[in-house]
Amino acid sequence: MRERTDLETRMTAVEKMSAELSDNVELIELGEMEGDQTVVTDAENALKALKSEIDRMQIESLLSGEADSNDTYVEINSGAGGTESQDWANMLLRMYTRWAEKHRNKVELLEIHDGEEAGIKSATIVVKGHNAYGWLKTESGVHRLVRISPYDSQARRHTSFASVWVYPVVDDSINIEINESECRVDTYRASGAGGQHINTTDSAVRITHIPTNIVVQCQSERSQHKNRATAWNMLKARLYERELEIREQAANAEASSKTEIGWGHQIRSYVLQPYQLVKDLRTGVESTSPQDVLNGDLDEFMEAALAQRVHGTTAGEIADVD
Structure with missing residues (x-):
């Protein structure tokens, strides 16, 4: 559904820009025929703005990686x-x-x-x-x-x-498998603002993935359980990003x-x-x-x-x- 929504959004944008292009070209032709320079100038300015939008969409079309649309x-x-x-x-x-x-x-x-x-x-x-x-x-x-x-x-x-x-x-x-025996989980007291509870309990969580030495930590929640869940998600994301980077480096080895x-x-x-x-x-x-x-x-x-x-x-x- 997300892919479908993304495609529909892109198609709608292209159709809209195509219509704007045709409309403004026609306005320029009419303005020149009738000698109305104001209409011509307004249409030309609209085309310049349209070009900037098209340039941005051309760049955005490069975002086709398997994780590019993710948070x-x-x-x-x-x-x-x-x-x-x-x-x-x-x-x-x-x-x-x-x-x-x-x-x-x-x-x-x-x-x-x-x-x-x-x-x-x-x-x-x-x-x-x-x-x-x-x-x-x-x-x-x-x-x-x-x-x-x-x-x-x-x-x-x-x-x-x-x-x-x-x-x-x-x-x-995206399925990322992590062997928990290869991870070290530490808890500690969160720093900074957050009220009395967050600074007096070991609610912050740090996870170290020993094979890769990747370290993630979270202290955004007062609950250690929630911080632990977020930290595991962050570790999965880091391992996934590492795999993407390895693939990209392999693909670009000759470049x-x-x-x-x-x-x-x-x-x-x-x-x-x-x-x-x-x-x-x-x-x-x-x-x-x-x-x-x-x-x-x-x-x-x-x-x-x-x-x-x-x-x-x-x-x-x-x-x-x-």
Whole structure:
């Protein structure tokens, strides 16, 4: 039913755009025949807006992976550097939350570990919405920030790093078998706000999958039972994402020109001082408005990375193909 709904939505959108194209072309012809430049201008502006919508749908049509339509987990970890990198991790958490909200996706905070002075050491959110994993999957990697640190009394420039890991929520149609004897389950007291009960009982749960050394944790609920269930689902999702990555790496083994997107690989730099620039190191896409990017304007970067990942081209080159 989900696949059918998705196909119907796509077909309806294509039919609507086709009708808009025909209508505006006719309006331009009529306006030119009658010498009404206002009608011509309005129709031309409508065609420009239609082209932008078509470009976006062309990119979205690339989201054909078996898990692209799923909800997704986004895990953020601060790098070395203490308070500065922890503040940077918190800025990334806000950035992805803003992006999700702009796309009318629902965001739930699953776990967060606050920094000593400011920011966060780590956090995990789940983004719920159509194609959430498909769009966000290209964000996995290391993000680099260069700025004058507000935590440095001498106002020196600092470089900070934080890691982002994106993996799909596994739905009921995907069967992942886990041998529980290969897992270690630990409970601990949750940190941060949450009332008296959440901070005085061992309600938080951490699961370590020993063969792969994958670690997941959840503290969003007051009930240890609910946190345990969520953590098992997160582990299934991580193992599934790992399998997808292994398959993709095997399929792209001969495509040496493609940049590997994975843990430990720097993908984007955000420079706030001495100049203003955000640059994606995989696609070359740049923005001279870092504040807009940090407020969630990530679509241009995601589209280019997605196009390169699927076809080895840029988003602009995809849009130029008939």
